[in-house]
Amino acid sequence: MSQVYNWQLGRTMEYPHAEHHPDRQFAFVFNLNRCIGCQTCTMACKSTWTFSKGQEYMWWNNVETKPYGGYPQNWDTKLLGLLEDVNPGGQNWNGASFEGMTVFEAAQKKIGPEPQRALGYLPTDEEWRFPNIYEDTPAGPKGVSEAYDKEGAQLPAHKTWFFYLARICNHCTYPACLAACPRNAIYKRPEDGVVLVDQTRCRGYRKCVEACPYKKAMYRSSTRVTEKCIACYPRLEGKDPETQGLPMETRCMAACIGQIRLQGLVRIDKDGQWAQDRYNPLYYLVKVAKVALPLYPQFGTEPNGYYIPPRWVPRGFLKQMFGPGVDHAIDSYMVPDRELLAVQQLFRKSNRIIFSYRIEEGEKVFETQIHGKPFTLYNDTVIGLDEKGREIVRTQVEEPFYVRPDKHQNSI
Numbered sequence: 001m002s003q004v005y006n007w008q009l010g011r012t013m014e015y016p017h018a019e020h021h022p023d024r025q026f027a028f029v030f031n032l033n034r035c036i037g038c039q040t041c042t043m044a045c046k047s048t049w050t051f052s053k054g055q056e057y058m059w060w061n062n063v064e065t066k067p068y069g070g071y072p073q074n075w076d077t078k079l080l081g082l083l084e085d086v087n088p089g090g091q092n093w094n095g096a097s098f099e100g101m102t103v104f105e106a107a108q109k110k111i112g113p114e115p116q117r118a119l120g121y122l123p124t125d126e127e128w129r130f131p132n133i134y135e136d137t138p139a140g141p142k143g144v145s146e147a148y149d150k151e152g153a154q155l156p157a158h159k160t161w162f163f164y165l166a167r168i169c170n171h172c173t174y175p176a177c178l179a180a181c182p183r184n185a186i187y188k189r190p191e192d193g194v195v196l197v198d199q200t201r202c203r204g205y206r207k208c209v210e211a212c213p214y215k216k217a218m219y220r221s222s223t224r225v226t227e228k229c230i231a232c233y234p235r236l237e238g239k240d241p242e243t244q245g246l247p248m249e250t251r252c253m254a255a256c257i258g259q260i261r262l263q264g265l266v267r268i269d270k271d272g273q274w275a276q277d278r279y280n281p282l283y284y285l286v287k288v289a290k291v292a293l294p295l296y297p298q299f300g301t302e303p304n305g306y307y308i309p310p311r312w313v314p315r316g317f318l319k320q321m322f323g324p325g326v327d328h329a330i331d332s333y334m335v336p337d338r339e340l341l342a343v344q345q346l347f348r349k350s351n352r353i354i355f356s357y358r359i360e361e362g363e364k365v366f367e368t369q370i371h372g373k374p375f376t377l378y379n380d381t382v383i384g385l386d387e388k389g390r391e392i393v394r395t396q397v398e399e400p401f402y403v404r405p406d407k408h409q410n411s412i
């Protein structure tokens with residue numbers, strides 16, 4: 001058992017494994033305001049890694065419709081319920097500090113038939129059956145089924161709402177899958193923090209499947225070992241023929257039609273905290289602008305996936321899912337300052353990993369008010385740089401307007 005600092009909880013916590021930190025950490029930001037649920041990411045992953053026998057049910061990347069969808073079904077509400085049973089009424093935040101119990105702390109309190117290192121459960125076969133159950137099913141007026149609210153869709157929160165939640169393994173800082181494995185078959189790579197299962201050590205006990213709060217470790221019955229998202233590590237290593245040796249984003253990121261995804265590698269200090277890196281776009285979005293938030297931080301694994309929350313969804317729901325930073329994140333996103341607007345343009349402008357950015361100021365385009373707050377749009381240019389500081393992408397806040405030549409009726 002180690003005492004570790006979890007910055008997402010604002011406190012130290014007990015972690016049932018030795019503490020190790022990588023030099024750099026695989027991390028990503030998904031802007032849920034933009035996801036259109038097209039599942040291109042899902043298919044990009046499936047066709048690359050999980051198209052073989054025994055992998056039929058494996059969707060390392062999935063996109064579920066909240067509030068009702070989930071893969072496996074009800075993965076999050078089930079775990080929230082288990083935590084509530086162990087710590088009734090106590091799963092609360094005090095400002096930015098979490099006062100409740102993580103999956104590791106709750107496991108110490110709940111002594112079941114078999115002790116667990118992280119509170120969890122094994123999903124049933126039925127729960128793995130429908131990767132896209134309740135697709136596009138909204139929450140409507142309370143107590144009335146299959147009806148839209150007559151008040152319609154008005155901010156700050158729609159009365160009838162849903163949103164798409166895209167998920168992959170979070171390559172957690174304190175992985176529950178890794179801590180739970182009795183064979184020490186799971187490890188975190190020192191060079192990029194990617195969490196992998198050593199297929200030769202795994203004996204298929206499925207302790208990782210039980211422990212992962214996000215249910216992203218998956219057992220393969222044809223080989224009797226567990227598999228999981230590998231963060232497309234050959235691409236991170238620059239081994240994809242397309243990369244010319246440069247670290248490249250994963251397949252699911254590169255395929256994203258909605259341009260919701262930005263992935264990178266953040267530098268980690270010796271103490272496990274994110275090293276100051278002001279102009280790394282991920283560092284800026286998560287640590288400076290604080291517009292991107294972790295998924296269920298209260299589970300305690302310090303996930304490295306971050307989400308810009310959808311602005312039309314009731315705040316109570318979002319706060320349970322993304323923690324206490326929701327109001328600030330949505331307020332900043334709705335009325336972005338000059339830098340935030342520029343950095344947002346970097347999403348999906350390159351398949352190579354952007355390690356830093358700089359901004360060249362452009363002319364003022366217009367001024368307006370958004371929800372009573374003044375907003376000015378500048379046509380700044382944002383430049384993304386690779387790890388050696390070389391330019392890999394250049395784009396502007398105002399998208400250039402192209403007019404097709406009036407030559408063919410159908411120019412496609």
Ligand code: SF4
Pocket residue numbers: 168169170171172175176177178195211212213214215216217228301
């Ligand atoms: S999301 Fe689950 S499988 Fe991935 S590193 Fe975290 S605990 Fe392990």
Ligand code: SF4
Pocket residue numbers: 034035036037038039040041042063164166255256257258259260261
């Ligand atoms: S490809 Fe992008 S927009 Fe489409 S479902 Fe996946 S995350 Fe959403």
